[in-house]
Amino acid sequence: MNTMTLANRIARNSRVLSNNEQKIADYFLHNTTSVTTASISTLSQEIGTSNAAISRFCHKLEYRSFAELKTMLLQETAVDTAILGSNQIVSYYNQILQSSAALLESKALIEFINHIKSAQRILVCGIGSSGLSAIEFKNHLSRMGISIDAETDPHQMVMRASLLTKNDLLVVISNSGTTEAIIRASEFAKANQATIFALTIKDYTALTNSCDGVLFTSSIVPIADERFINSQLSIHFIFDVIYYRLLEDKTFKANRDLTLATLKK
Numbered sequence: 001m002n003t004m005t006l007a008n009r010i011a012r013n014s015r016v017l018s019n020n021e022q023k024i025a026d027y028f029l030h031n032t033t034s035v036t037t038a039s040i041s042t043l044s045q046e047i048g049t050s051n052a053a054i055s056r057f058c059h060k061l062e063y064r065s066f067a068e069l070k071t072m073l074l075q076e077t078a079v080d081t082a083i084l085g086s087n088q089i090v091s092y093y094n095q096i097l098q099s100s101a102a103l104l105e106s107k108a109l110i111e112f113i114n115h116i117k118s119a120q121r122i123l124v125c126g127i128g129s130s131g132l133s134a135i136e137f138k139n140h141l142s143r144m145g146i147s148i149d150a151e152t153d154p155h156q157m158v159m160r161a162s163l164l165t166k167n168d169l170l171v172v173i174s175n176s177g178t179t180e181a182i183i184r185a186s187e188f189a190k191a192n193q194a195t196i197f198a199l200t201i202k203d204y205t206a207l208t209n210s211c212d213g214v215l216f217t218s219s220i221v222p223i224a225d226e227r228f229i230n231s232q233l234s235i236h237f238i239f240d241v242i243y244y245r246l247l248e249d250k251t252f253k254a255n256r257d258l259t260l261a262t263l264k265k
Contacts, residue, residue, distance in 0.1 A: 002062045004102055006073050007222035009061040012103075015204035017060070020049055024057045028073075029222055036074045040066050092220075092228050099218035100234040104241065108213050112197050113245050115213075116141070119169035119195070122148035125157040125185055126173035133235050134173055140243055145255035154181030161185035166193035174198065175217065175231055177205035186210040199235055 002009075010017075010025045017025060027047045028035050035043065044051050054066055063069040116122065122141070126134035131152030138150035151157040158181055161170055170189040174182045177200040186196050190210050197213045208214050217234035247253045 005076050005099055005222070006061070006069065007219060008099055008103055008216075011201045011219045011221070012203045012216060013061060014202055017057075020053055021057045021060065023047060024049060024054060030224060032073060032077050036070050036077065088225075089228070092223050092225070092230075093233065095223065096218050096220065096230075096233050097237055100237045103216045103218055103234075104238065105216075108215055109238075109241065109245075111213050112215060113242060115169050115195050115197065116146065116242070116246065117249070120147070120167040121164070122146065122169045122171065123157075123160055123164060124148065124150045124171040124173070125152070125161070125182060126150075127152060127154060127179055127181060129232050130173040130175065130179075130235070133232050133239070134171075136236075137171070137239055140239070141246075143256045143259045144246060144252035146246075146252070157181055157185045158188060161194075162188040162192070164189045164192050164194035166195075168194045170194050170196045172196065172198045172207065172211075173200075173235060174207060175201050175219070175235075177202045177207040179207075183207050183210070199238060 004012075007029060010029065014022070014025070024047055027043075034046070038046070040051050040054055044054055047054075058064075058066050058069050061069070063072070124134045124137050126132075131150075134150040134152060138148050141148045149160075151160055161184075164170055168189075170186065172182045172186055177198070183206050186198070186207060187210055189196050195213075196211045197215065198207055198211045199215050199217055200207060201217050201219045202208070203214070203216070215238050217238065220228065220231055220233075247256065
């Protein structure tokens with residue numbers, strides 16, 4: 001049984017939803033109370049679509065029926081309404097972390113870690129907030145003795161990606177999967193037969209189509225609170241899982257211990 005949240009299903013499949021289905025998706029994401037309490041006929045009138053269209057939408061997201069979608073959505077949205085202040089952020093964090101864990105596929109994770117271990121060089125690229133995440137990823141892996149560099153400048157990342165070879169690994173971070181420089185860098189790396197892994201929210205994009213592997217991250221869109229702006233939490237969750245697994249290697253652990261000890265001298 002598919003246990004992914006409604007938001008994750010919509011985010012992953014957004015590129016294959018029709019305009020009408022995207023309209024249904026937007027309504028469902030921002031009106032969860034109505035979706036869990038109203039009939040399919042009432043919702044179809046409210047959205048301006050048909051019962052059949054909603055049913056097709058449910059099936060495309062791998063629900064067996066609209067009734068199953070309602071039941072699973074009700075379970076997702078069962079929250080303590082008394083949560084306030086800092087506890088609200090804890091609630092948001094829990095929501096994103098649980099969503100991220102559900103999206104993380106063991107096979108893709110293991111393949112990514114194996115490529116990190118075997119790559120001659122690693123280049124990790126991101127722009128804006130994703131660029132800061134790229135730098136942090138580089139810093140942690142560098143301390144383990146892994147040959148890695150980070151690039152946040154759009155022009156530089158394209159040029160540097162064009163110099164990668166089949167022995168190298170390109171890691172690209174883009175929540176939207178539509179960042180032009182990230183896509184171009186991936187295309188140049190692919191032309192040189194470098195291995196490419198992406199961290200992104202959406203599937204069926206130009207970015208995912210050019211990658212050898214994808215680790216899907218969780219969107220913050222379902223959190224209907226404009227004051228919550230942490231779009232990188234899901235990415236850092238995946239990074240922490242990767243660090244944890246890499247440090248099972250005695251050499252990486254010894255290298256990290258050495259670098260930390262050096263800083264204390």
